[in-house]
Amino acid sequence: LDKAFTWQDHPNLLGTYEEALKANLVEHQSRSTELVLIRGERALQQAFMQGLRAVRSHIDSGGPGAASSWDALELLQRRWQDRVELQLVALAPLPFWTSAEAESMARRLAKCRGLLGGVLDPSMVGPAVDQSLKALLELADRHGLAVDLHIDEADHAPAQGVKQLLRALTITPVEVPITCSHASSLALLPQAALQRLGERMIRANLQVVALPLTNAWLLERRSDITPLQRPQAPIRQLQRSGVRVAVAGDNVADPWFPAGDFDPLSLMAAAIPLTQLLPWQRLGLAPFTTAAAGVLGLSWDGVLRRGAPADLVAVKGTSWSDVLRGSSSRRVLVQGQWLSSTFPTK
Helix, strand or coil: CCCCCCCCCCCCCCCCHHHHHHHHHHHHHCCCHHHHHHHHHHHHHHHHHCCCCEEEEEEECCCCCHHHHHHHHHHHHHHCCCCCEEEEEEECCHHHHHCCCHHHHHHHHHHCCCEEEEEECCCCCCHHHHHHHHHHHHHHHHHCCCEEEEECCCCCCCCHHHHHHHHHHHHCCCCCCEEEEECHHHHHCCHHHHHHHHHHHHHCCEEEEECHHHHHHHCCCCCCCCCCCCCCCCHHHHHHHCCCEEECCCCCCECCECCCCCCHHHHHHHHHHHHCCCCCCHHHHHHHCHHHHHHHCCCCCCCCCCCCCCCEEEECCCCHHHHHCCCCCEEEEECCEECCCCCCCC
């Protein structure tokens, strides 16, 4: 949410990971509390009107724009608490969690029910990274904070980050939930190795958020060819191992991805062809519904049953085809009341 709707002023016209990072860093320099408030309010309004009841957002937590981002988004969290559960993840360079500021950030996260975060990419190896991971895990366990890591968002070095995390957990076991976001390069493992890794992930209580739209946009991009292989989280293989996997949208109109609109049905329509999930099957639908609720730790799993909240999205149509084509009208019921059918301007 801190960078949503910034594409217009900070476009990534090459569409590469490197250019996205450059544009993100430039945008970060100009962030203000007011700008993040405006963008975040727009984002949550769209999410709510289109049927989302919870959003988890990774917040850039280092550099000059960090304080403004956190001030704005904590205010929005309080403002929207009766409509959308906003979960905030402190996305910081891993060495930050060994610094003097780490403890105060952890206390701040504990007050807003936030999560510890960081990035594990193929360039991050060695004793210093191991020490940073250890510090993060100890801090999370001490404060009872869940963890959500950007991990293995890469088209090489298969599962290097997850393996590194698993090694760290053998040394520093924790009781808090740990989410692996992206997990793209796991798809490059041989099938037998992936199955063994999935079994290790289950034993370590790891869960995964797949982000196929941003991964398909950024990974394996070359200037002169159409990529024949674009890694994404191996959802069905992980499900077979028993790993809980959710599918999410990641970026909305920012340097990392030019599209997106906080619409769960649009996410399904775009992600299902990429992932080849079948929404009319339980494990094909779960990543967008019950598994997502589980990853977020929501009190309700989203299943309609006696005594459940009167919250739902009703879609007019005769088949899943109508839903995925976007040709069906929808109504959103919140606490037993239908929302206005007037959608905010996107």
